[in-house]
Ligand SMILES: Nc1ncnc2c1ncn2[C@@H]1O[C@H](COP(=O)(O)OP(=O)(O)OP(=O)(O)O)[C@@H](O)[C@H]1O
Ligand SMILES: [Mg+2]
């Protein structure tokens with residue numbers, strides 16, 4: 001197999017008496033979609049935050065394309081954050097500028113990396129609005145007025161416009177209606193395949209994991225209790241907790 | 253002229269002036285970077301240019317010749333009081349002639365006459381942070397400066413064009429200093445921005461309420477932000493000055509009667525008078 005894009009080993013992070021991460025290791029390969037599933041409080045969001053350098057672990061190592069993420073100066077990490085990485089928040093309000101037009105939201109990352117041609121920025125924004133199924137006529141509208149599903153699609157366009165290699169998504173379909181969720185998942189699947197993105201996606205939704213992910217990590221109480229190819233983990237769970245998780249979905 | 257013996261020279265005590273000079277030196281060493289300083293209470297309210305006054309007080313010497321302008325004019329209340337303040341507390345000579353001044357304190361304008369080496373232009377600054385309206389968290393704006401992460405400022409200009417068809421910012425138009433720091437030029441008209449570029453004079457900026465000093469040393473590159481297909485344009489009213497006939501100066505619109513009659517005249521009164529005198533001499 002290819003060398004991993006991102007590798008983490010021995011991650012530890014405690015909040016008081018809670019072990020949010022307890023000796024976690026993970027590899028993400030180029031173009032690979034990895035889902036993290038697990039109950040509330042199991043450490044999923046904390047893992048994303050530590051991997052993307054937003055939070056420092058107590059111990060462990062994270063490397064991205066051979067660079068030590070934890071030792072990186074903040075300027076270098078921020079540069080990665082706006083070029084090679086992307087972060088899609090569960091709540092689009094955390095990932096969008098609600099007072100800035102849809103076009104300006106998409107254009108921000110382009111401008112942050114030096115785009116200085118208004119017409120070209122508009123053209124890119126138009127292209128991306130189409131790709132996320134938003135009518136380009138809405139380009140100069142403020143996303144505060146958009147529906148939840150539209151806001152989430154706009155957030156995705158805003159992140160993908162600079163063609164990152166690695167995207168972190170924290171429950172991107174959480175908080176949306178079921179029908180809207182299905183459409184968004186289809187869109188994410190198509191974009192990820194098209195762009196050959198590596199994605200680390202946190203989800204409660206086993207069906208979403210099955211649809212999108214090549215591999216699944218199951219977390220519980222800060223530990224990865226099981227990991228493997230999606231079909232293997234879901235069809236033949238080894239750990240008792242995974243068995244419970246899968247059967248509770250089947251029963252529901 | 254001598255100064256009122258009831259005051260220390262230029263009002264501030266020597267240790268305060270030393271503290272402010274240290275901030276100024278640091279600001280000159282890092283063009284466009286905002287340096288915090290321990291702003292003192294002044295016998296004038298904020299909004300009257302207490303930041304500019306403290307900077308002026310700290311660089312002023314007994315042989316300096318001081319000019320003070322407000323909106324280009326030497327005879328507004330603000331300019332007159334500041335001039336009187338330094339005449340009394342420092343006993344320095346004052347002038348209305350740009351060419352004769354060694355220090356010019358200003359609010360809202362840069363003189364039309366090209367400033368020269370050895371002159372100092374002191375700006376009164378209400379809001380030093382160019383990102384203030386875009387990013388309210390001060391710690392975050394500092395981080396953005398540290399990383400030279402200025403995409404957000406371009407988003408603002410992008411939004412201007414998307415909404416108005418052109419960059420509608422006509423005052424406090426943001427500039428890049430020495431290709432490193434984003435800086436607010438204080439509320440001067442965008443028309444004046446090009447004068448900051450490679451100016452032979454030293455430019456000092458003082459914000460009293462916000463307790464910040466910043467600077468542009470002589471002959472430093474100052475570039476107004478823009479887009480390749482929407483280049484920066486120094487806008488002025490498309491008229492000639494009614495008094496001196498100038499077609500390339502910044503104009504104020506003045507009402508001349510109560511029937512709505514109005515004329516355009518130079519906002520820089522000294523420059524206008526100089527041009528009128530030249531015209532008369534030529535006739
Ligand atoms: N900043 C913090 N301070 C204190 N405790 C925290 C903090 N962040 C997370 N925790 C705790 O760490 C554990 C892991 O939290 P985390 O948010 O990573 O869980 P999660 O798997 O994302 O849960 P959810 O599915 O509810 O989003 C929880 O016990 C949580 O209460
Ligand atoms: Mg979470």
Ligand SMILES: [Zn+2]
Pocket residue numbers: 493494495496497498517518523524525527
């Ligand atoms: Zn004139």
